Amino acid sequence: MSPGPRHASVLVAAVGGLTATVLTAGPVAAGRAAPTTVTAAGPATGSPAPIVDDDDLARSVRDLAGGNSVRDLPLARAVINLRTQTRSGSTTTVTISSDVLFAFDSATLTPLADQQIDAVAAQLRASSGPVRVDGYTDDVGSGPYNLGLSRRRADAVAARLRAGPRGATAVTATGHGEADPAAPDTDPDGRTRNRRVTVTFGG
Numbered sequence: 432m433s434p435g436p437r438h439a440s441v442l443v444a445a446v447g448g449l450t451a452t453v454l455t456a457g458p459v460a461a462g463r464a465a466p467t468t469v470t471a472a473g474p475a476t477g478s479p480a481p482i483v484d485d486d487d488l489a490r491s492v493r494d495l496a497g498g499n500s501v502r503d504l505p506l507a508r509a510v511i512n513l514r515t516q517t518r519s520g521s522t523t524t525v526t527i528s529s530d531v532l533f534a535f536d537s538a539t540l541t542p543l544a545d546q547q548i549d550a551v552a553a554q555l556r557a558s559s560g561p562v563r564v565d566g567y568t569d570d571v572g573s574g575p576y577n578l579g580l581s582r583r584r585a586d587a588v589a590a591r592l593r594a595g596p597r598g599a600t601a602v603t604a605t606g607h608g609e610a611d612p613a614a615p616d617t618d619p620d621g622r623t624r625n626r627r628v629t630v631t632f633g634g
Contacts, residue, residue: 514547521633523558525551526613529568529584529626538583540591548588551630552595560633564589564604567611567629569622574608582606588628 513528532544540548555562566585568577582604589604614621 522631523554523633524629524631525554526627526629527551527588528623529566529628530623532588532628533584536580538580538587540587544588545591548591549595552592555592555595555632558632562589562592562602563631564592564602565629565631566604566606567613567625567627568608569625570609570612570616571622578606578608580606581608584628588630592630 513531515526517524517526527544527547531547532540534541564585566581566583566588568581570577572580583606585604585606589602592602609616609625612621612625613627614624616622616625
Protein backbone atom coordinates (compact mmCIF):
# COMPACT_ATOMS: atom_id res chain seq x y z
CA MET A 432 0.00 0.00 0.00
CA SER A 433 1.37 3.38 -0.90
CA PRO A 434 1.92 5.95 1.87
CA GLY A 435 -0.97 8.25 2.63
CA PRO A 436 -0.95 11.74 1.32
CA ARG A 437 1.40 14.17 2.95
CA HIS A 438 -0.38 16.73 4.95
CA ALA A 439 0.50 19.85 6.92
CA SER A 440 -1.53 21.62 9.55
CA VAL A 441 -0.82 24.93 11.22
CA LEU A 442 -2.22 26.04 14.59
CA VAL A 443 -1.73 29.61 15.69
CA ALA A 444 -2.49 30.47 19.33
CA ALA A 445 -2.22 33.71 21.23
CA VAL A 446 -1.38 33.57 24.95
CA GLY A 447 -0.72 36.62 27.06
CA GLY A 448 -0.16 38.85 24.08
CA LEU A 449 2.34 36.41 22.50
CA THR A 450 1.71 34.16 19.50
CA ALA A 451 2.86 30.56 19.05
CA THR A 452 2.71 28.55 15.82
CA VAL A 453 2.57 24.73 15.95
CA LEU A 454 3.43 23.09 12.61
CA THR A 455 2.72 19.41 11.92
CA ALA A 456 4.01 18.05 8.62
CA GLY A 457 4.49 14.72 6.87
CA PRO A 458 2.36 11.59 6.43
CA VAL A 459 0.19 10.31 9.24
CA ALA A 460 -0.16 6.56 8.92
CA ALA A 461 -0.19 3.38 11.02
CA GLY A 462 -0.81 5.36 14.21
CA ARG A 463 2.48 7.27 13.97
CA ALA A 464 2.37 10.94 14.82
CA ALA A 465 4.10 13.32 12.49
CA PRO A 466 7.05 15.33 13.80
CA THR A 467 6.08 18.55 15.49
CA THR A 468 7.92 21.83 15.75
CA VAL A 469 7.04 24.94 17.75
CA THR A 470 7.74 28.46 16.61
CA ALA A 471 7.40 31.25 19.17
CA ALA A 472 6.99 34.83 18.14
CA GLY A 473 6.53 38.07 20.01
CA PRO A 474 3.51 40.31 19.71
CA ALA A 475 2.27 40.89 16.21
CA THR A 476 5.36 42.89 15.25
CA GLY A 477 8.85 41.53 14.57
CA SER A 478 10.18 38.33 13.06
CA PRO A 479 9.39 34.89 14.49
CA ALA A 480 11.83 33.44 16.97
CA PRO A 481 13.96 30.43 15.94
CA ILE A 482 12.20 27.07 15.79
CA VAL A 483 12.48 24.97 18.98
CA ASP A 484 12.22 21.23 18.43
CA ASP A 485 10.98 18.58 20.83
CA ASP A 486 14.44 17.45 21.95
CA ASP A 487 15.46 20.96 22.90
CA LEU A 488 12.25 21.42 24.83
CA ALA A 489 12.86 18.20 26.75
CA ARG A 490 16.40 19.21 27.65
CA SER A 491 15.13 22.54 29.01
CA VAL A 492 13.13 20.84 31.78
CA ARG A 493 14.97 20.44 35.07
CA ASP A 494 13.87 18.99 38.40
CA LEU A 495 13.87 21.30 41.42
CA ALA A 496 16.29 20.17 44.12
CA GLY A 497 13.67 20.41 46.85
CA GLY A 498 15.73 18.57 49.42
CA ASN A 499 18.49 21.15 49.27
CA SER A 500 16.07 24.06 49.62
CA VAL A 501 14.74 23.03 53.04
CA ARG A 502 16.52 24.38 56.08
CA ASP A 503 15.79 23.85 59.77
CA LEU A 504 14.94 26.96 61.77
CA PRO A 505 17.10 27.31 64.90
CA LEU A 506 14.08 27.89 67.14
CA ALA A 507 16.02 27.32 70.34
CA ARG A 508 18.25 30.28 69.53
CA ALA A 509 15.40 32.39 68.22
CA VAL A 510 13.49 32.29 71.52
CA ILE A 511 14.76 34.65 74.19
CA ASN A 512 13.26 34.66 77.66
CA LEU A 513 11.93 38.13 78.36
CA ARG A 514 11.78 37.48 82.09
CA THR A 515 13.83 35.02 84.12
CA GLN A 516 14.34 34.37 87.81
CA THR A 517 17.30 32.87 89.66
CA ARG A 518 17.88 32.16 93.31
CA SER A 519 21.17 32.01 95.20
CA GLY A 520 20.78 31.09 98.84
CA SER A 521 18.17 33.46 100.24
CA THR A 522 18.57 36.01 97.43
CA THR A 523 16.27 36.15 94.41
CA THR A 524 17.09 38.02 91.20
CA VAL A 525 14.45 38.71 88.56
CA THR A 526 15.78 39.75 85.15
CA ILE A 527 13.45 41.55 82.74
CA SER A 528 14.39 42.41 79.16
CA SER A 529 14.57 46.13 78.49
CA ASP A 530 12.83 45.43 75.19
CA VAL A 531 9.71 44.65 77.25
CA LEU A 532 10.11 47.52 79.68
CA PHE A 533 11.00 50.37 77.32
CA ALA A 534 10.79 51.53 73.74
CA PHE A 535 14.04 52.05 71.83
CA ASP A 536 16.27 54.71 73.41
CA SER A 537 13.60 55.46 76.04
CA ALA A 538 13.38 55.33 79.83
CA THR A 539 9.57 55.56 79.93
CA LEU A 540 7.86 52.38 81.05
CA THR A 541 5.54 50.69 78.55
CA PRO A 542 2.08 49.33 79.55
CA LEU A 543 3.52 45.82 79.40
CA ALA A 544 6.30 46.93 81.74
CA ASP A 545 3.75 47.88 84.39
CA GLN A 546 2.42 44.32 84.36
CA GLN A 547 5.89 42.81 84.65
CA ILE A 548 6.97 45.08 87.49
CA ASP A 549 3.69 44.64 89.38
CA ALA A 550 4.30 40.87 89.23
CA VAL A 551 7.71 41.42 90.84
CA ALA A 552 6.14 43.74 93.43
CA ALA A 553 3.78 40.93 94.42
CA GLN A 554 6.80 38.74 95.19
CA LEU A 555 8.24 41.43 97.42
CA ARG A 556 5.39 41.06 99.88
CA ALA A 557 7.17 38.03 101.33
CA SER A 558 10.50 39.90 101.50
CA SER A 559 11.62 42.03 104.43
CA GLY A 560 15.01 43.22 103.20
CA PRO A 561 16.13 45.96 100.83
CA VAL A 562 15.47 45.81 97.10
CA ARG A 563 18.16 46.59 94.51
CA VAL A 564 17.42 47.54 90.90
CA ASP A 565 20.25 47.39 88.33
CA GLY A 566 20.06 48.60 84.73
CA TYR A 567 22.24 47.44 81.82
CA THR A 568 22.55 48.22 78.09
CA ASP A 569 24.27 46.73 75.07
CA ASP A 570 27.38 48.32 73.56
CA VAL A 571 25.64 50.19 70.73
CA GLY A 572 26.30 53.89 71.21
CA SER A 573 28.80 55.68 73.42
CA GLY A 574 29.70 54.43 76.88
CA PRO A 575 28.68 57.62 78.73
CA TYR A 576 25.32 57.77 76.96
CA ASN A 577 24.57 54.11 77.70
CA LEU A 578 25.51 54.60 81.35
CA GLY A 579 23.03 57.47 81.68
CA LEU A 580 20.31 55.52 79.87
CA SER A 581 20.76 52.50 82.15
CA ARG A 582 20.50 54.76 85.21
CA ARG A 583 17.29 56.36 83.99
CA ARG A 584 15.79 52.98 83.27
CA ALA A 585 16.75 51.59 86.67
CA ASP A 586 15.24 54.69 88.31
CA ALA A 587 11.97 54.19 86.40
CA VAL A 588 11.65 50.58 87.57
CA ALA A 589 12.56 51.50 91.15
CA ALA A 590 9.95 54.30 91.18
CA ARG A 591 7.28 51.85 90.05
CA LEU A 592 8.26 49.41 92.82
CA ARG A 593 8.19 52.17 95.46
CA ALA A 594 4.62 52.97 94.42
CA GLY A 595 3.59 49.36 95.05
CA PRO A 596 2.72 47.50 98.25
CA ARG A 597 6.35 47.67 99.41
CA GLY A 598 6.58 51.45 99.07
CA ALA A 599 8.01 51.89 102.56
CA THR A 600 10.89 49.51 101.90
CA ALA A 601 14.20 50.89 100.66
CA VAL A 602 14.57 50.44 96.90
CA THR A 603 17.88 51.51 95.40
CA ALA A 604 18.65 51.94 91.70
CA THR A 605 21.99 51.76 89.90
CA GLY A 606 22.89 51.99 86.22
CA HIS A 607 25.83 50.01 84.85
CA GLY A 608 25.71 50.82 81.14
CA GLU A 609 27.64 48.27 79.08
CA ALA A 610 29.35 46.68 82.11
CA ASP A 611 28.78 43.07 83.14
CA PRO A 612 27.29 41.82 79.84
CA ALA A 613 25.14 38.70 80.05
CA ALA A 614 26.29 37.63 76.57
CA PRO A 615 28.81 38.76 73.93
CA ASP A 616 27.73 41.94 72.12
CA THR A 617 28.66 40.40 68.77
CA ASP A 618 25.19 39.73 67.33
CA PRO A 619 21.55 40.81 67.81
CA ASP A 620 20.85 37.86 70.12
CA GLY A 621 23.65 38.84 72.50
CA ARG A 622 22.71 42.52 72.47
CA THR A 623 19.09 41.65 73.27
CA ARG A 624 20.19 39.65 76.30
CA ASN A 625 22.36 42.51 77.52
CA ARG A 626 19.56 45.10 77.45
CA ARG A 627 18.02 44.27 80.80
CA VAL A 628 16.98 45.39 84.27
CA THR A 629 17.42 43.18 87.30
CA VAL A 630 15.55 43.32 90.61
CA THR A 631 17.31 41.62 93.52
CA PHE A 632 15.77 41.01 96.94
CA GLY A 633 16.09 38.64 99.90
CA GLY A 634 13.65 36.51 101.82
